[in-house]
Amino acid sequence: xxxxxxxxxxxxxxxxxxxxxxxxxxxxxxxxxxxxxxxxxxxxxxxxxxxxxxxxxxxxxxxxxxxxxxxxxxxxxxxxxxxxxxxxxxxxxxxxxxxxxxxxxxxxxxxxxxxxxxxxxxxxxxxxxxxxxxxxxxxxxxxxxxxxxxxxxxxxxxxxxxxxxxxxxxxxxxxxxxx
Amino acid sequence: xxxxxxxxxxxxxxxxxxxxxxxxxxxxxxxxxxxxxxxxxxxxxxxxxxxxxxxxxxxxxxxxxxxxxxxxxxxxxxxxxxxxxxxxxxxxxxxxxxxxxxxxxxxxxxxxxxxxxxxxxxxxxxxxxxxxxxxxxxxxxxxxxxxxxxxxxxxxxxxxxxxxxxxxxxxxxxxxxxxxxxxxxxxxxxxxxxxxxxxxxxxxxxxxxxxxxxxxx
Numbered sequence: 001x002x003x004x005x006x007x008x009x010x011x012x013x014x015x016x017x018x019x020x021x022x023x024x025x026x027x028x029x030x031x032x033x034x035x036x037x038x039x040x041x042x043x044x045x046x047x048x049x050x051x052x053x054x055x056x057x058x059x060x061x062x063x064x065x066x067x068x069x070x071x072x073x074x075x076x077x078x079x080x081x082x083x084x085x086x087x088x089x090x091x092x093x094x095x096x097x098x099x100x101x102x103x104x105x106x107x108x109x110x111x112x113x114x115x116x117x118x119x120x121x122x123x124x125x126x127x128x129x130x131x132x133x134x135x136x137x138x139x140x141x142x143x144x145x146x147x148x149x150x151x152x153x154x155x156x157x158x159x160x161x162x163x164x165x166x167x168x169x170x171x172x173x174x175x176x177x178x179x
Numbered sequence: 180x181x182x183x184x185x186x187x188x189x190x191x192x193x194x195x196x197x198x199x200x201x202x203x204x205x206x207x208x209x210x211x212x213x214x215x216x217x218x219x220x221x222x223x224x225x226x227x228x229x230x231x232x233x234x235x236x237x238x239x240x241x242x243x244x245x246x247x248x249x250x251x252x253x254x255x256x257x258x259x260x261x262x263x264x265x266x267x268x269x270x271x272x273x274x275x276x277x278x279x280x281x282x283x284x285x286x287x288x289x290x291x292x293x294x295x296x297x298x299x300x301x302x303x304x305x306x307x308x309x310x311x312x313x314x315x316x317x318x319x320x321x322x323x324x325x326x327x328x329x330x331x332x333x334x335x336x337x338x339x340x341x342x343x344x345x346x347x348x349x350x351x352x353x354x355x356x357x358x359x360x361x362x363x364x365x366x367x368x369x370x371x372x373x374x375x376x377x378x379x380x381x382x383x384x385x386x387x388x389x390x391x392x393x394x395x396x
Binding site: 140141 | 298362
């Protein structure tokens with residue numbers, strides 16, 4: 001009998017290069033389709049959102065974590081999710097004084113491993129998918145957040161920094177028995 | 180040890196998946212002579228035993244077949260009303276089959292959406308703050324276990340009262356849902372789940388669980 005907490009079917013591990021290249025193919029195809037980098041950013045965010053609303057169930061099912069009570073808790077969980085799905089361990093820093101805003105610093109980012117941005121698309125946010133995923137996933141657990149990139153190593157910054165800001169709790173979307 | 184059925188309710192309370200695992204079949208066939216010694220009535224377009232319990236035919240059982248042919252609601256295959264047929268002495272002796280009716284899909288949807296407010300009421304009735312809703316509902320013939328995820332989806336399992344480890348099983352079903360329903364790009368959220376892989380993996384899981392349940396007890 002499978003012991004509680006031990007998965008009979010383990011999460012499958014794949015080579016990150018395959019994932020990186022697939023994502024690269026997606027972004028370059030979007031650039032062809034839209035021509036305008038702003039539109040591509042928007043599309044990536046939308047796709048991320050759609051991924052987020054599904055991936056959250058996977059995360060909850062696998063980790064059986066409890067509901068977050070504050071933003072620090074949320075930050076920790078987002079951090080662990082990055083570890084789980086991308087194998088990277090971003091550092092959580094630069095808390096705002098109200099504890100409602102923080103940054104995720106990525107020393108290395110598997111998504112951008114083989115990427116050099118051409119001059120023509122400097123306004124492209126290559127990893128904008130992340131923003132959408134975080135937004136979608138948090139929304140499903142009744143938390144509205146926004147996130148954006150403040151630094152991007154693809155654009156010559158020393159690290160990649162993703163800022164996450166708490167907007168509000170979605171009280172009316174709370175399932176009964178949880179509020 | 181038995182797991183009878185599984186229901187998945189969406190966040191808004193709609194039934195998005197239902198699966199009957201083990202169903203106990205209660206069917207009794209018997210030959211009757213005139214006059215019929217049990218009272219039958221018509222209820223919701225079905226013929227129901229109203230009084231007179233005997234030989235495994237219980238009050239509440241439905242008339243399923245007459246002389247080996249299935250009933251079509253309250254009428255026979257040739258369109259004749261059953262009640263009229265049974266009142267006619269020349270049709271005797273007659274063989275009647277009785278049993279517990281299966282829930283129709285509509286009834287299942289109806290029951291599932293009834294559970295939703297019950298769950299909410301339970302959490303509000305609680306004397307303590309921050310109570311969950313109904314987690315276990317117990318009756319003498321079954322136990323209903325409910326697990327609500329943080330995103331509001333409810334997983335219900337109806338099992339035998341003695342069935343162990345149902346909480347763990349519910350979490351495993353959640354994992355299957357995350358894997359095989361949500362990762363299917365053709366599945367849209369909040370819609371009924373029609374994914375073959377989900378169904379077959381679920382079946383496998385329930386069978387395993389039943390076997391292991393026997394071992395541990």
